[in-house]
Amino acid sequence: MSDESRPWVERLTHRQWKLLALAVAVAVVVSAAWLWIATGDRKVSYPVVAAGQTYRTPDGAWTLAHMQTVEALPDGYEPVKGAVFVIVDVQADLTAFPVGGFCNWKLRAGEYEFLSVVGYLPKDRKTLTTCQPGGTGVISTAYEVPQKLLSSVDGVVLATKGQPTTVLAGRLG
């Protein structure tokens, strides 16, 4: 009797070890695929502009100038216990920046991201703290960061309208 004319149940039991090996292989592949996909879930990955390089978009150009720590903000505001302020200066060319556009800044320290301090006023009052159409010069922002995370600070995250969120890489000076 040829194999094809045998009942399929008989064929299945005749090849049971091959079937088991196949099933185990399929299960391992599916498990690996699931784990690979799942570990990437909800992890956001931004494009990174290397330290010292300029990030150019149709709306403007930004270069991370320097980052430094300070014990208190210019208006005397001190950080909470166990934290310091990090001042970030970004050289920006916003001549083409549109009305209604926006820039959101966050400081990145490894997996951590810190929002900028609301109400921060730089020592030089002419320094910008937000993206303004037609403005050119330094945009300065401040962040309150736990002292133990300072060594992980590796750049500033910039989100602008219509462009992918991008990291301007840099280290504390």
Add this chain to the structure above:
Amino acid sequence: MAAVGNSLIQLVAELYSLIRHTARTIARLWAPLLALMLLGWATHQVSILIATEVSTVWPWGVIVVLAVGAVIQLATIVAVLRLVAVDLGIPKMLASASLREAVSDERDTSLVALLTITVLPFLGMYVAFGYLQSYAAELAIVAGYRKGIGDLLGALNPLESSTTMVVMLVLLATGYLFKKLIDPWLERSRYPLLLGMVQIVVEACLALLVLLGGFRVYQAFDLWLSGRRVAAWWDQLIAVILGPIPDAVQELAASAWTTIGGPFWTLGVNGLLRPLLWLAMAGLVFGSRVLTMADLWRVGEPVTEVSTRRERLLARLQSESETAQGVRVLVLKVQSKLWGGVDGTIIPAWQSLRLVLRAGWPFVGAFILGFTVLEVAGQQVDLWIARLIGGQLVGVWVRLNPFLDLVQMVLVMGITWVFLGVAYTRALSIFAARAGDGVTPVLTPDAPNPTRAVRARWVPALAIILVTVLVVTGAAQLPSKLDSDVAHAGVLKAVDLHEQRVAAAAPEFAKAITIRGRTVTTNQIFVVVTVMVSNPGPHADKVTAHFVSGSASYPAWGTGTPVAPPGFRVAQDVVFEVDPARVAGGHLSFSAMGESILLTGYQKTVDIDLEITPDAVATAHDVLEVYDLPDREAA
């Protein structure tokens, strides 16, 4: 009493026999069984993954993906049942009993033929007992977590827009016609296997379309109908009919239904009927010749006698088709096209159920007991594994779920399908033993076979029914899901809550509070607790606190529970407005929202005992100043 004792002994003997034969069958067939169940599991996980990706691009595509996944999984189940049937010797037993020329059963030569007979009833069972809904719900949870909370079911809601309604109706009509039109081509096609599988997938798509969208049409119709005058007339008619019955009697009947009737209905359907229906479905896999043989073995009833209304109708149709002429031929052909599938699948399923019920109370009771124990054991294993892992945020459960499914879908369901196969074989063996025509039954218990059918003396039958119902009822009392993994602590003790730590100080009580210069009064009691939340990790998960006393739960008042930014710790006064009678003995309950606001799993909560004494309310301040701005420092 002796009759009761004997019947219980038979019950135990049947159960032992079923368990023993199940274990032996698994020992013989573990390799192909494990292979088939693993393939079914893998198909399930892959279909969820693919459907998740498809759901954001083309929601209707989800139906096709789930249908293909469901069909492949059903194929593995059906293959397992057929494997068990052949291993136990059912085909040989039937061949020895056949009064007709032996015809090779197409269930043996073609897996597709087997599937075309079995997939619709199996799908019906899956829908009827919530398995397909669980499948769709699992997809909704995974898609909601991985892709953000979208509106998958809304996209498939035919009432969402007229376009969606039209698309659904067109799909339903096309699918139904396709199914009917493809039948004549199956045998003539050069690729019958492929065409057969396509037909099966179309049937599954139709079932899912009805499940995911069709019920909304029904809901809308029901809602529309409830607002029509005819609904009011119906209510008035019911009121007129019930009018002569005293209110006290009506209330007693309603109360009886709520406390006794309702639970018994649930017990009856889920605990008793469901296992029997699954066993009846297994009969479809074993073959329709089986049912014909069962008819032969019904002592004293000629096989040609039609005894049911449906059978009379079929017999009349058959004789009419042989003598019909003209338009009548066309009408009969259309009837055959419309109802042919039902005759080929639903009726054999019904006959299969009748066969099972006539196998005797010891067998029926033993089977239900075994099925219940298997199901409950599987559930409890799941719960214990979850307890071992401990409370986790929903993202962890989404990632672990496929591996937890291995226990249910491979181990528990694998044993269950073998048990079903053994049970059905035992039912047939009971008939073979009763027939006494020289057929050797393949499965015999250690105790003597029951010599009477279900129409046995009612006392032994009642004893078996009572024992079965008691066990099923007891099993239903076991927990079927976990609430939360609660960690207990006292005041000023910091406790981990997933990636954060929480603590609370001893509470204060006040009849009024002052917040930033504004005084707020209450006719209840303000409970003011200084809460500390520490978030050393990089995620900004929100923690919420409730004041819990007995069954009452009070959310935080005003600004709510403090939110600790990543890397920081905050402390803040949190205010709860509480019924004075519920203050004593209350505690704080903290929970974390994790990555998803709407999705939760078995996760950790922290209960902090505030050590509130019964005289606490008496010590309440008239006015208490509250600082609701968070006090922050690095974690």
